[in-house]
Amino acid sequence: MADALRALRDWGPRQVLTGVVAATAVAVTIGVPTVLIPNPVFSREIPIAPWSYPVWVVTSVLAGLLVATYVGPVGGVRARDAAGGDRAGVAGGLLTWFAVGCPVCNKLVLLALGYTGALTWFAPFQPVLAVAGVALTAAALVSRLSGQVACPVPVQRG
Numbered sequence: 001m002a003d004a005l006r007a008l009r010d011w012g013p014r015q016v017l018t019g020v021v022a023a024t025a026v027a028v029t030i031g032v033p034t035v036l037i038p039n040p041v042f043s044r045e046i047p048i049a050p051w052s053y054p055v056w057v058v059t060s061v062l063a064g065l066l067v068a069t070y071v072g073p074v075g076g077v078r079a080r081d082a083a084g085g086d087r088a089g090v091a092g093g094l095l096t097w098f099a100v101g102c103p104v105c106n107k108l109v110l111l112a113l114g115y116t117g118a119l120t121w122f123a124p125f126q127p128v129l130a131v132a133g134v135a136l137t138a139a140a141l142v143s144r145l146s147g148q149v150a151c152p153v154p155v156q157r158g
Helices: 002-009 013-031 052-068 085-100 107-150
Strands: 077-079 152-154
Touching: 002 107, 013 052, 013 085, 052 085, 052 107, 085 107
Parallel strands: none
Antiparallel strands: 077 152
């Protein structure tokens, strides 16, 4: 964890800007279809759970930082690709999307469990998905950031 924090302190403007843009993109990508961002295209039948907003924001920030680890500073070093880091980040984002979404608006859940099953089985399980999603995204981020310090790869100039 100390290596990850050290890597964050060494980030330049290029990585910070990438992180902000990526976090915003993730927030919109998750927020619009799950109606955490109200919009005229999508709707919800079940009210938004209060814990959905913090999970959405935390995941968006972590995912934005994770994307920024793939951008090296000009003339600096970038992280070696950590085994499974990209897959864990994508899985974390998907779990968060399922966690904060409307349980009966999700076509996959409705096909698998039906309306009653979505409310009886899936809805109570959503907080577990949220914790797993945040944990996977955070683990991928820490792994990538630690790799920037522990296993740096020189950036080729030219």
